[in-house]
Amino acid sequence: MLKPRSTPTRELTNLDGLWRFAVDGATGEEPWAGPLDTRLEAAVPASYNDLFTDTAIRDHVGWVWYQRVVRVPRGWAEECVIVRFDAATHHGKVYVDDVIVAEHRGGYTPFEVDITEHVCCGEEFRLTVGVDNELTNVTLPPGTITVTQDGRRQQKYLHDFYNYAGLARSVWLYSRPAVHADDITVVTDLDGTAGTVEYTVRTSVPAPVRVRVLDATGAEVAAGGGAKGAVRIEDVTPWRPGAAYLYGLVVETLSGEGGEVVDSYTQPFGVRTVEVSGSRFLINGQPFYFTGFGKHEDTPIRGKGHDDAYLVHDFQLMEWIGANSFRTSHYPYAEEVLEFADRHGIVVIDETAAVGLNLAVTGGLAGRPHQPTFSAETFNDDTRAAHAQDIRELVTRDKNHPSVVMWCVANEPSSNEEGAREYFEPLVELIRALDHTRPVSYAAVMFATSENDRIADLFDVICLNRYYGWYVATGDLATAETYVEGDLRAWADRFGKPIIMSEYGADALPGLHSVWDLPWTEEYQCAYLEANHRAFDRVEAVVGEHVWNFADFQTSDGIHRVDGNRKGVFTRDRRPKAAARELRKRWRGLAGCKPSGIA
Structure with missing residues (x-):
């Protein structure tokens, strides 16, 4: 589509x-x-x-x-x-x-x-x-x-x-038109100073197809014929984080061999590569370090309604703070968001709506008994079928966005429970069959450790949601920093894969201050982030940090969440808390590179 x-x-x-x-x-x-x-x-x-x-x-x-x-x-x-x-x-x-x-x-x-x-x-x-x-x-x-x-x-x-x-x-x-292009898939690669573009076009009925590649000025730089093929762009300008460059694949469907054009559609794309090598995440062959956020589509009055004004302002705030990436937590965002990221060189981890596949949270961090997460009565074959369809529709919609560098199939599933592997392995196989060009991950909940997790080996990148210093060791940042580093090293030692801290954060009420490290103050939110960053910088396998959250957002829980989740470094109406300026100092100095020069 x-x-x-x-x-x-x-x-x-x-x-x-x-x-x-x-x-x-x-x-x-x-x-x-x-x-x-x-x-x-x-x-x-x-x-x-x-x-x-x-x-x-x-x-x-x-x-x-x-x-x-x-x-x-x-x-x-x-x-x-x-x-x-x-x-x-x-x-x-x-x-x-x-x-x-x-x-x-x-x-x-x-x-x-x-x-x-x-x-x-x-x-x-x-x-x-x-x-x-x-x-x-x-x-x-x-x-x-x-x-x-x-x-x-x-x-x-x-x-x-x-x-x-x-x-x-x-x-x-x-x-x-009745005869038209139904679907277009673009896969790119780099060959020295040239770019290669493989394309596949599906038409509504069998029909001849020809393609042209236009650069950003509208000049034709390559051409080909047939519904499936490859073209080469000499002296290509790659799409890079922070330096976006887009080409257009003009797909023309013809009435017959040599016939008139009955349908024309231009698919924007960027030429770039993504791969995982050992514990490194590479974009265009260069190590990339993620800085940014888990976000939400959430604004006052509109709820999840897409708004172009907020879109522009949010990206301006990300540029101001030095963020180079974000995760579409916890569902696919409006396609306008990805198109904007394509044009402005922001890197995206694209996530399905599979959040909440974890009945252990009903027992809380105390580990009280709960129903099994994966069973005929709870999350079952029908759930997985819906999940598979979610994956198909996500990949179909977003496969041509150069900003999307990784798929995330779920947020905080109960990956340490019996049945998790049987549930997720077919889904990982599916998403790899749909798109072999991007790494695949999931975001692991705190209950899942490097020792008890049952599915991490299926994925390319380890994404961890961890709240040491907030939900665990609350107010004790010295202990929390030790926990963070130990946890990261354990995952790195066992799996040898890149690690992104996909969630870490502390609630802060704007205007609440203290000279002590008191939770909920703006100072504590800053100190919490600093403790985590010190731990990240000491673990070579860490390739990114996504703070939870970009901005405060609305929740349904009015007891534990006073007017929503307050972990944003911006308020819900996008005013910066003290943590925003602290992150700006750190991130604007990183420029996509691991701190201290660690690869």
Whole structure:
């Protein structure tokens, strides 16, 4: 599935704006069967939860309904008409007038449907979308639903961020020719000063294909023919972290051999290589040291709704602080985020929505008894099937982004439990079959140690989430620093792979200060980070540090989380805490290299 673009043969209409909105049960039994009977309107893109003052809407569990009237442009009479949703969190159903035309499960990847037979050019149709936010043991992320004594349905889940829902990304109406390119895959390599570009094009029906490569000025630098082939770019300008350079692969589908162009689509790409060598992570053959964050798609009012203004400002803050990378914790982000990273040379670890596959957290760090995480009654074959589909859709969408240098298949699964290997090994095999060009990892929870983890050998890079000095040895940073170094060395000694500290952090309330190392103060957050950094710098295998989190974010837990998770080095509205300036001093001096010159 190609991202909709305006091309010489394709046209694009954005359907963002205000849509009619209602929760299930507040209108007729078939909300799609006529105009939605509601006075409410919801912004698209945005999560619906924080838009309204009604608690019943914010806490609603189940279906909600969006509706608007759409007019098909008059000039599309000879084209296919497609409606595309960049995401519907977590389960979407689409109706054109009274007819259901599409259904999709998975809250963070796009889906589309050809509605040509249901609409007429120049005329209007009623577009109704149902979105269900329910999480179960076979959804990603997972959850459970309980019913209170007064009959209210409540959603419970294990991930530590708010379950925002709705149409949080853009909706599009676009046209394309009946014969067209359906999918494009670009794989690059470097050969001295030249770049090689292997491409594969899938067309809607068998048809001749030709390709051209354009540089950033629009000049043609290579050309080829056939739906599968390779071209060579002499004197190539590689895509580098901090120094992005993009080419365009112009794919033209022809009416016949030597015939006219019936479809044209340009796929941006960058020429770069990624590999793991021993305990080093290499981009274009050079060691790379990750500095940055785990982030969230989370802003006031919008929830997980994509916002270009926040996109620009967040990347400006990352540049200011010296971050060269981030992880899409804990789900695929809007594709606009990756496109921006492509253009600005920011490195991305791309993650599925598999967060919460760990029932041990219900026992807490004290290790109380809990249900087995992997079993027929908990996370089972159906869960893994949903996980596999999540992986397929992630790779299909993001495989051509040069900024994406590694796949992360899960965050904090119970990788030390029985059944973990049986669950994850087929998924690792799947993602390697889909893309052999990128390393694969997962982020290991604190319960999983170098001794009891059952799956680390399946992966290329060890990503560790560790909170010594916060959840363990709270307030005792001398002990915490010892724990960090010992833990890192144990993983390095056993597996001999690169290690990224994919999460480490401490909550800090803006404006809370102390002359002592007191948790929750801005000073303690700074001291906590400094203790971790000293440990990282002494362990050669460490190739990166991603602070948890870029900015404070909303959660559902109002007891342990006061107005959300406060581990951000920026507040939720993007004001810097003291830790931001401390990180800036460290990271702007590293420039992607390991401290102290360690390779």
